[in-house]
Amino acid sequence: MAIVISLCLFMLASFVSAETLILTIASVHETTPYVTKDHQGILDKLYAEAFKRVGKKVIIQPVFPARGIYQANHGTVDGEALRIEGIELHYTNLIRVPEIVWEGDASVFTNKRRTDIKPHGWQSLEGYRIGYLNGWLFPEPYIGGFNNIHKSNYLSSLIDMVEHDRLDVFIHLRLVTLYYLKKQGNTSVKELKPVLAKLPLYLYLHKRHARLVPDLIKALQTMKKDGTYQSVYDMINCQLALQHDKRGC
Numbered sequence: 400m401a402i403v404i405s406l407c408l409f410m411l412a413s414f415v416s417a418e419t420l421i422l423t424i425a426s427v428h429e430t431t432p433y434v435t436k437d438h439q440g441i442l443d444k445l446y447a448e449a450f451k452r453v454g455k456k457v458i459i460q461p462v463f464p465a466r467g468i469y470q471a472n473h474g475t476v477d478g479e480a481l482r483i484e485g486i487e488l489h490y491t492n493l494i495r496v497p498e499i500v501w502e503g504d505a506s507v508f509t510n511k512r513r514t515d516i517k518p519h520g521w522q523s524l525e526g527y528r529i530g531y532l533n534g535w536l537f538p539e540p541y542i543g544g545f546n547n548i549h550k551s552n553y554l555s556s557l558i559d560m561v562e563h564d565r566l567d568v569f570i571h572l573r574l575v576t577l578y579y580l581k582k583q584g585n586t587s588v589k590e591l592k593p594v595l596a597k598l599p600l601y602l603y604l605h606k607r608h609a610r611l612v613p614d615l616i617k618a619l620q621t622m623k624k625d626g627t628y629q630s631v632y633d634m635i636n637c638q639l640a641l642q643h644d645k646r647g648c
Contacts, residue, residue, distance in 0.1 A: 418454070419456040420477035421460055422458070422602075423467035423478075425464035425467050426532070427552065429554040430461050431575065432635055433480075441501065446480065446602075449618045449622060453611055453615055453618055467534070472490040476605075477604060478604040481500065483599070487603070494603065494605075494608075496603070496616060497601070497616065498601075498615070498619040498620060500619065502597055502598065502599055502600065503598040504597060505571070506576065506590050507568050507591040508557075510588060511587055511589040516567065516568060521538075528565070529548055530561070531548075531569060531571065532552070533551060534550075537596075554576065557571065558579075562587050570595060573590065574635065
């Protein structure tokens with residue numbers, strides 16, 4: 400499977416223009432609202448505009464988290480669309496564009512029947528059976544030493560395990576999980592408050608694109624000032640409020 404996906408990415412790179420960059424995002428199936436098939440997701444919109452302002456086009460390709468960071472670091476693709484600060488210390492061929500692209504909420508989810516779990520920071524989860532996506536790096540410093548950690552390639556698997564009492568909780572991006580649960584009509588899994596962590600998320604590029612970094616910083620900063628970011632925030636908040644009401648936003 401790894402060979403097939405790598406080959407597909409190579410073929411994709413061969414067919415697109417030299418002015419088009421391919422970025423990976425760390426999930427295979429559950430990427431809404433960040434990346435969608437109709438290219439109307441948060442990152443679809445933000446990166447289309449940001450790269451347009453520096454004279455480039457961009458394609459965002461969902462892949463398994465661990466595979467995406469490997470491919471970006473080895474130059475099979477041009478970068479990673481959304482990662483935490485610090486991965487450049489371990490993946491030294493990657494350059495972080497030092498302007499926050501999005502602040503994601505990492506939330507704890509459990510079966511709605513559970514009333515005993517009240518998360519207040521990472522340490523409050525010790526002793527529970529915890530799941531999160533394989534290839535996610537940000538939980539490791541906080542819970543890497545805990546017992547009963549389960550990693551999966553799919554959000555849907557984590558949800559299923561919580562529903563069937565094979566996990567107590569799973570940790571995932573709040574927006575992605577809420578969208579997925581609503582899409583599936585799932586009412587058996589609930590989000591626990593407060594949010595576990597605020598995650599400043601960044602764009603990473605392979606070092607061969609280092610010359611683009613200053614212009615992308617400027618583009619992202621300008622987009623925050625000219626209303627581009629606010630329009631995306633408004634769209635997401637509206638869709639969540641309406642729960643995908645047919646009236647639209």
